Structures are given as C-alpha cells and as structure tokens.
Amino acid sequence: MEDICQTGQLQNGLYYCIRKTDLQAGFVYLVLSVKAGSFHDGSQKGIAHLLEHCNMGFEKYNRTPFPFCYHGRAYTNHYSTNYVFAFQKKGIGDVFGRLQNLLSGEFLNREQLPEMKQDVMIEWQEKEKNSDYQGLKLFFQGSDYHSHLPIGEMDIVSDLSFEAVKQFFHHWYVPERMAILLVGDVFFTWSEEIKKLKFQNGKKQKLAFTPLAPVYLSCEKLPEVEKLVPKHGTFLHYFFIVTWKEKMEHNQYIREYFHYDFCHDVIAKAFDSMEAYCLDKKGCQCNFFAPLQELFYFSAKKKTYGEGESIGQLREEIASFVLHYFEENFENMKQDYIYALQNYKDYMGVREIMDQCTEHFVYGKELVGCNDEKEVLSKYIYEIEKEKVKDLLRKILWEGAIRYVEG
Numbered sequence: 001m002e003d004i005c006q007t008g009q010l011q012n013g014l015y016y017c018i019r020k021t022d023l024q025a026g027f028v029y030l031v032l033s034v035k036a037g038s039f040h041d042g043s044q045k046g047i048a049h050l051l052e053h054c055n056m057g058f059e060k061y062n063r064t065p066f067p068f069c070y071h072g073r074a075y076t077n078h079y080s081t082n083y084v085f086a087f088q089k090k091g092i093g094d095v096f097g098r099l100q101n102l103l104s105g106e107f108l109n110r111e112q113l114p115e116m117k118q119d120v121m122i123e124w125q126e127k128e129k130n131s132d133y134q135g136l137k138l139f140f141q142g143s144d145y146h147s148h149l150p151i152g153e154m155d156i157v158s159d160l161s162f163e164a165v166k167q168f169f170h171h172w173y174v175p176e177r178m179a180i181l182l183v184g185d186v187f188f189t190w191s192e193e194i195k196k197l198k199f200q201n202g203k204k205q206k207l208a209f210t211p212l213a214p215v216y217l218s219c220e221k222l223p224e225v226e227k228l229v230p231k232h233g234t235f236l237h238y239f240f241i242v243t244w245k246e247k248m249e250h251n252q253y254i255r256e257y258f259h260y261d262f263c264h265d266v267i268a269k270a271f272d273s274m275e276a277y278c279l280d281k282k283g284c285q286c287n288f289f290a291p292l293q294e295l296f297y298f299s300a301k302k303k304t305y306g307e308g309e310s311i312g313q314l315r316e317e318i319a320s321f322v323l324h325y326f327e328e329n330f331e332n333m334k335q336d337y338i339y340a341l342q343n344y345k346d347y348m349g350v351r352e353i354m355d356q357c358t359e360h361f362v363y364g365k366e367l368v369g370c371n372d373e374k375e376v377l378s379k380y381i382y383e384i385e386k387e388k389v390k391d392l393l394r395k396i397l398w399e400g401a402i403r404y405v406e407g
Contacts, residue, residue, distance in 0.1 A: 001344050003353075003370040006188050013176025016194050017357050019183045021350060021370065028184035029354040030095055032083040032102065033361050036172035038150040039078045039212040046120065046152015047160055047168050049076040053116040054165060055083065055107045076150045078289070079214075080362045084354070089185050096193050099180075105169055105200040110162045117157055124151050131405045132283060132299055135237030138403035144215045145289070175199055179361040183354040214291050217241055219401040226312035230305050231406055235281075236314065240296040240400035242286075246364070253366050254376045260286065260296065262384075263393050265333065267298055270325035274318075278302055288363045296396060311402060319397035326393060330386055341378050344370065 002022040009015050041047050052074045071086040083102065085095050101107055127133045140146035180194050219241050230236070242260060244253075264286050271282040284298040300318060348370055359365035 001370055001374070004188075005367070005369065006191065008191065010175065010195060012199070013174075013178075014194070014197075015179040015361060016191060017179065017181045017183075017361070018186050018188055018191060019181075019353060019357060020186050020188070021184060021353060023348065023350050023353075024184060026089045026185050027350065028087055028089050028092065028182060028186055029350055030085045030087070030099070031179075031181040031183075031354060031358055032099060033179045033181065033358055034081045034083075034173055035079065035177040035362065036081055036168075037077050037079045038148045038152070039144070040168075040172060041148060041152070042211075044156060044160060044164060044168070045148060046150075046154075046157040047165060048081055048172075049150050049152055050116060050120055050157055050160060051108075051165055051168055052076045052081050052083075053119050054109070054113065055102050057107055057109065057112055057116060078145060078148065078150060079291075082358060082362075092190065092193075096197075100197055103173070103197060103199050105166070105173075108162075108166055108169060113162050113165065117160070120152070120157055121154055124154055127151060131235040131301075132237070134405045135235065135299060135403050136297075138405070139237065139239045139401060140217075143217060144212050145217070148212065170200060173200060179358075181354065181357045181361070183357060184350050216243070216290060216293055219399065221401055222403075225402050225404060226310065226315070228311050228404065229308055230302075230311055230314070230404060232305060233301065233406065234305070235299055235301045235405045236311060237299045237403045237405065238297065238315075238397075238400045239403070240396045242294040242296060244292045244294070244366075246292060248366070250366070250368075250372070251376050254368060254373055255380050257366075257368075258377055258380065258384075259389055259392050260294075262333070262337075262389055263396055264296070266326050266329075266389075266393060267322055267396075269329070269333075270322040271298070271300060273325060274300075274321055278304075288359045288365060291363045292365075293363075296400070311404060315397070315402060319394075322397060323390070323393065326390060330389075334381060334384070337377075337381050341374055341381065344374050348373075 002020060005017065005019045007015070007017045037048050038045070056072065056074045072084070074081065074083045076082075085098075087095055137146060137149070140149075180197075182190060219239055248256075264284060268284040271279060271284060275282060280301045280303045282298070282300045286294060286296045289295045302314070305314070353370070356365065356367065360367045
C-alpha cells in the first residue's frame with residue numbers, strides 16, 4: 001500500500017502535510033485547520049463557530065459552486081475550527097481558489113450575517129434535542145468545556161456584531177495558527193501552491209482576554225446516578241478517558257491504541273447483538289477532545305426497564321453481556337482483524353487518515369504511517385493477550401463515568 005507523507009513549515013509559520021495514498025484513485029481531502037475554537041471565544045461565546053458559518057456561506061449562497069467538489073463541511077470544537085473539502089483530483093485549482101478566498105476574508109459578508117446567525121440557532125435547536133449531545137454536556141458540567149461549548153450561547157451570538165466577527169478573524173486566522181492538510185491521490189508539487197497562498201491583510205488586533213489553557217478531565221463518578229431508577233426512555237451515557245503519554249515508543253503506541261480499538265469493536269458489536277432483545281438505541285465512538293486525551297464514549301437506551309432496576313444494576317447487566325460477548329467472539333474477531341490487515345485497503349480509509357493528520361496538528365496525536373501500523377499489527381495480532389484486552393474492557397465498563405438523559 002502506498003502511504004508517503006511530506007510535512008513542512010513555511011517561514012510565516014504555516015504547517016502543511018501532504019500525504020499520498022492509493023486508497024481511492026483520483027480522490028483528495030483538503031483540510032484547513034485553525035487553532036481557534038471556543039476556548040478562544042472569551043466572553044463572546046459562540047463567535048468562533050459563527051465565523052465558521054460565515055466562511056462556509058459561499059456554499060449556501062452558491063457563489064460559483066465547486067464543479068469537482070463532492071462535499072464541503074466545517075466544524076468547530078473547543079481547540080480548533082476545521083474546514084474539510086472532499087473532491088476529485090482534477091478540481092484542485094478550484095479548491096485552492098476557494099481556500100484563497102477564505103484566507104483573504106472574502107467570505108465575510110455584513111449583509112449575510114443575520115442569516116448565518118439564524119443557521120447557528122437552528123443547529124443549536126437540533127443539538128438540544130440530541131441525547132448524545134445532552135450526555136456530553138452533563139459529563140462536561142463544572143468544567144470549561146461546559147461553560148465554553150462550541151455552539152455558544154444564543155443570546156450572545158444574536159448580539160455579535162460584524163466588526164467583532166471580523167476582529168476575531170484578523171486575530172486568529174493567521175498562518176502560525178494554521179495547517180493545510182492534503183490526503184489522498186495527491187501530488188507533492190502541490191506544496192508550491194501552498195507557498196503561493198496569501199493571507200488576510202488586516203492588522204492583527206490585540207484582544208482583551210487570554211484564551212483558556214488546555215483542560216484535562218478525569219472520569220468523576222456520581223454515586224447518586226448509580227442508585228437512580230431510570231424512567232422509560234432514559235438514555236445512559238458511559239464515558240471513559242484515555243490519557244496518552246507525551247512521548248511513547250512508536251510500536252508500543254500502535255499496540256496500545258489497537259487494544260482500545262479492539263474494545264471499541266467489542267462494545268459496538270455486543271450492542272448490535274443486544275438490540276434484538278433489550279436495547280432500543282445505542283452508539284459507540286472514540287474521539288480526541290483535548291491534547292493527548294481521548295474520550296471513549298458509548299450510549300444505550302433499553303426498550304423497557306425492570307421494576308426498581310437502578311442504573312448501577314443496569315451497568316452490571318450491560319457490562320456482563322459485553323464481557324460474555326467478548327468471551328464467545330474473541331477468536332472470531334481476531335480472525336476478522338487478520339483478514340482486514342491482509343486486505344488493508346478495507347481496514348483503512350482516506351477519511352481516517354485525514355482525521356489522524358488533523359488530530360496530530362490540533363491535539364498532538366501520534367502520526368502513524370499505514371504501512372508501519374500494518375507491519376506492527378500483522379505480527380501483534382497473533383500475540384495479543386486475551387486477558388489484557390479483557391482487563392481493559394472491564395476497566396472501561398466499570399471505571400467509566402455514567403450520566404443519564406431522560407427521554
């Protein structure tokens with residue numbers, strides 16, 4: 001499998017990464033990642049996210065649409081704002097043209113700001129109905145992650161002026177806080193196009209606040225939650241935090257990460273098998289949310305709750321089922337991984353590589369080459385210790401924090 005990575009940093013501070021893979025011929029992802037998220041909002045809570053909507057307004061208003069772009073999206077988290085474009089290789093000129101427009105501030109439009117605010121309000125309303133989002137808010141409660149949610153506070157967002165948005169752009173959208181990431185069927189000569197990009201000419205303005213420092217969380221258990229008897233329709237949310245060492249031997253990191261990946265698959269597949277008789281809805285994901293910290297997160301809702309059944313009892317019931325599933329299916333899952341590693345293009349996708357490159361820039365996640373990963377895991381999969389994975393699974397299931405959202 002082809003996986004060649006070229007990284008560099010220009011004199012103006014801009015970081016770039018061009019990663020060539022043969023996973024999908026003629027297809028490319030480009031990400032503009034800016035280290036400016038809701039932790040940089042100050043008292044203007046929601047301004048980073050509003051700016052993201054302003055910069056993506058060209059899609060809504062169809063200003064010369066991308067002829068070769070399959071998909072354009074953007075998202076803001078606590079630490080960064082990221083603009084993602086997936087397109088056919090032959091459309092690179094158009095994509096760089098739009099990127100130049102964005103970097104120059106040309107998509108900021110005073111007349112369209114009210115509609116951008118309305119779009120944010122609609123997104124906020126949708127999030128407020130989402131159980132997973134409500135579960136995350138409960139988990140983050142009492143921390144800066146909760147008081148500075150990326151969506152912002154709607155009464156503040158509605159009052160934000162165009163001048164404030166523009167000031168935020170001029171202060172944070174500067175090359176030393178940015179990365180341009182290209183992944184897929186790329187040419188390394190595109191680095192010359194990156195060097196030609198020009199940045200906004202606005203004078204960097206001093207802001208009257210200091211952005212929040214990285215916040216590191218632990219899984220605080222709430223005993224009263226364990227004793228609670230859930231109502232019908234209650235969603236349970238499990239949280240387990242993985243904290244990675246700043247410097248870890250490369251091969252050890254690949255093996256340790258694989259343990260969590262294996263546990264994630266066990267829980268997801270066990271939940272799938274439980275859905276037939278007791279689970280109404282479920283989900284399982286693992287994402288970086290802070291530098292070197294990853295949140296292992298899954299949720300479940302039972303079709304019916306037993307009379308007087310507490311959340312603590314339900315945790316035991318679900319944990320017991322997951323561990324039983326693991327015992328019954330460990331060898332089969334191991335064989336599935338062996339097959340996937342032998343057919344690596346089915347195991348790894350362009351989007352996963354793109355996410356890894358973004359998390360490397362924003363959170364300091366280890367940058368692992370596909371061939372390195374395949375080589376290490378192709379040997380390790382035969383040596384993986386069942387009890388070690390089982391112990392980690394127990395730790396995730398019993399030491400994680402629980403929050404609940406009533407349906």
